[in-house]
Amino acid sequence: MRAVEPADMANGGKVRTSHVEVVFSAGWHREAWRTDLPRECQECQTSCQSACKTSCTVSNQPCPLDDAR
Amino acid sequence: MSDPVAQGVGLRVGDAAGGRRHSLPPRVHRFELHGVKLAFDAGSGTLLELDQAAWRVLGDYLAQGPEAPALRSPMPGMLTAAEEEARRELDRLRESGVLLSPVTLPARPEPVLKALCLHVAHRCQMSCSYCFASGGDYGRAAGSGLMSPATARAAVDFLLGSSPRVGRWAMDFFGGEPLLNWPVVRETILYAERRAASLGGQVRFTLTTNGLALTPARLAFLDQHGVDLIVSVDGRPAVHDAVRRTISGRPTWSRAVRAARLATSTRLLDVCGGAAVGPGGGGQDRSGDERPVRGARAGPTVWIRGTFTRRNLDFAQDALFLFHLGFSRVSLEPVCGGPPDLALRPEDVPYLAGQYELLARECAANGFRFYHFELDPTGGPCLSRRMAACGAGNEYLAVTPEGDLYVCHQLVGQEEFRVGDVWHGITRPEVGRKLWQHDVSSGQCADCWARFLCGGGCRAAAFFEHGEVGRPPSLECALQKKRWECALWLAARRRGRPG
Ligand code: SF4
Ligand code: SF4
Numbered sequence: 119m120r121a122v123e124p125a126d127m128a129n130g131g132k133v134r135t136s137h138v139e140v141v142f143s144a145g146w147h148r149e150a151w152r153t154d155l156p157r158e159c160q161e162c163q164t165s166c167q168s169a170c171k172t173s174c175t176v177s178n179q180p181c182p183l184d185d186a187r
Numbered sequence: 188m189s190d191p192v193a194q195g196v197g198l199r200v201g202d203a204a205g206g207r208r209h210s211l212p213p214r215v216h217r218f219e220l221h222g223v224k225l226a227f228d229a230g231s232g233t234l235l236e237l238d239q240a241a242w243r244v245l246g247d248y249l250a251q252g253p254e255a256p257a258l259r260s261p262m263p264g265m266l267t268a269a270e271e272e273a274r275r276e277l278d279r280l281r282e283s284g285v286l287l288s289p290v291t292l293p294a295r296p297e298p299v300l301k302a303l304c305l306h307v308a309h310r311c312q313m314s315c316s317y318c319f320a321s322g323g324d325y326g327r328a329a330g331s332g333l334m335s336p337a338t339a340r341a342a343v344d345f346l347l348g349s350s351p352r353v354g355r356w357a358m359d360f361f362g363g364e365p366l367l368n369w370p371v372v373r374e375t376i377l378y379a380e381r382r383a384a385s386l387g388g389q390v391r392f393t394l395t396t397n398g399l400a401l402t403p404a405r406l407a408f409l410d411q412h413g414v415d416l417i418v419s420v421d422g423r424p425a426v427h428d429a430v431r432r433t434i435s436g437r438p439t440w441s442r443a444v445r446a447a448r449l450a451t452s453t454r455l456l457d458v459c460g461g462a463a464v465g466p467g468g469g470g471q472d473r474s475g476d477e478r479p480v481r482g483a484r485a486g487p488t489v490w491i492r493g494t495f496t497r498r499n500l501d502f503a504q505d506a507l508f509l510f511h512l513g514f515s516r517v518s519l520e521p522v523c524g525g526p527p528d529l530a531l532r533p534e535d536v537p538y539l540a541g542q543y544e545l546l547a548r549e550c551a552a553n554g555f556r557f558y559h560f561e562l563d564p565t566g567g568p569c570l571s572r573r574m575a576a577c578g579a580g581n582e583y584l585a586v587t588p589e590g591d592l593y594v595c596h597q598l599v600g601q602e603e604f605r606v607g608d609v610w611h612g613i614t615r616p617e618v619g620r621k622l623w624q625h626d627v628s629s630g631q632c633a634d635c636w637a638r639f640l641c642g643g644g645c646r647a648a649a650f651f652e653h654g655e656v657g658r659p660p661s662l663e664c665a666l667q668k669k670r671w672e673c674a675l676w677l678a679a680r681r682r683g684r685p686g
Contacts, residue, residue: 137238137241138277140285141234142564142678143231143232143285144233144564146230146231146232147230147290166583166595171395174576174578175640176573176641177640177671178562179568181569
């Protein structure tokens with residue numbers, strides 16, 4: 119068994135111990151604090167620009183900064 | 188730190204909409220699917236897979252409610268050795284901030300208009316029983332129902348003029364059936380490209396069609412200009428033809444599938460299973476690329492988008508039917524309102540949940556992409572975007588053939604949601620401001636485990652259910668949450684864990 123260390127979460131890496139596996143950790147609680155949003159943030163998708171056209175969600179929308187992260 | 192306002196990009200860092208800026212308490216959703224025990228931490232966006240001991244420890248803890256003692260101080264002697272070990276592991280996760288994580292809400296940037304839905308034709312060759320556009324004309328049969336070239340150009344000028352520094356705009360050609368006004372679609376694309384280029388930007392186009400008027404020549408033009416396509420097919424022929432008929436009552440399934448095949452024939456990424464073959468001669472293997480859809484796009488996409496009703500509660504069969512026809516990207520949308528014999532009801536939810544679960548298992552086994560399961564676990568939008576998905580009335584507007592502006596395509600024809608026109612701009616800004624106040628920072632959404640996956644739901648659905656936009660639509664909420672459970676389970680599977 120290997121204990122889960124906070125450092126294990128730093129890169130969203132997969133961590134497994136005896137009883138729990140971190141499948142992913144998006145880190146919203148950390149990334150949220152951006153206060154100097156770059157211009158590209160204006161490019162994120164909004165509303166029903168997506169395939170369903172009935173009910174917008176954010177779960178499958180891309181972020182223009184994803185590739186830069 | 189740079190000042191985005193000083194840079195003139197329209198961003199303002201301030202309090203969340205409505206002047207609030209506060210924390211949301213921890214929220215963990217524990218669920219089991221296809222024998223896999225999972226827990227999703229709503230604050231940090233963390234998915235955990237648990238064994239039996241961890242499942243029980245976490246369950247007991249959550250059952251005690253918000254007043255429960257910290258995970259690190261259980262009553263002595265209550266746990267088995269394995270459970271005590273699991274408790275210590277869970278507590279380490281809590282300490283590291285990925286479990287039971289509170290979250291402070293960030294500021295939401297001031298909205299900027301980015302997208303227009305152009306209703307270039309309030310006309311349709313079809314008369315689908317569930318159509319929210321009342322057969323294409325949105326209940327108002329006045330005039331030709333076709334947008335003029337001058338109105339379309341004014342719409343482009345309005346969009347780019349409203350937010351000249353955005354640099355990337357989006358336009359959706361919608362209807363009715365947009366291909367019934369092909370000259371205007373074509374001219375508008377060329378005009379918008381020229382205008383955007385003169386500002387150093389780009390417009391991304393989407394066209395939503397029933398496919399009946401799609402020709403190879405039109406498709407070649409749409410391909411050349413990178414237009415994403417959404418082609419409507421409901422699934423099995425009998426299901427489709429029961430509700431999607433021409434005005435004269437003729438079935439349309441064959442023609443719709445022919446159009447969908449034509450659309451996918453030039454877009455290799457969307458072909459799978461070997462059933463449909465692209466121009467290069469080979470389909471992709473089913474066991475191939477399972478990456479979620481990301482921002483980077485190899486070329487224009489095509490989604491096959493259908494609708495399901497009370498008449499085909501076994502809609503998973505329709506999705507699978509489409510996948511087995513060779514379409515790899517499929518979206519099926521529930522009809523939550525409208526005619527009583529078609530509209531889904533709260534009592535249908537358990538059965539529909541089972542259908543989503545079945546579909547998830549097939550997606551995992553075959554690499555199919557069901558739109559609502561396409562979760563990008565560690566990418567995607569920042570938290571301020573996640574607080575409110577719907578940009579209706581602010582970042583997104585719909586334009587009627589006559590040039591009237593409505594907050595959203597689904598609310599066209601509802602007078603209280605008309606906000607101006609493309610020549611005079613927004614004349615009723617208070618409507619958009621009211622819509623912008625709603626986000627997941629308060630009300631039912633603040634306590635919902637899916638708040639940052641959802642972003643607060645559809646304002647139109649809320650309006651049609653409750654007569655107001657501020658309360659979540661109940662049936663859609665129930666279905667959305669089941670879809671995310673499936674998406675999370677799929678994410679766990681796609682990371683190589685046995686299911
Ligand atoms: S709209 Fe429904 S599913 Fe979405 S965050 Fe609100 S309560 Fe949750
Ligand atoms: S009101 Fe609903 S359909 Fe309209 S843009 Fe918002 S989420 Fe999409």
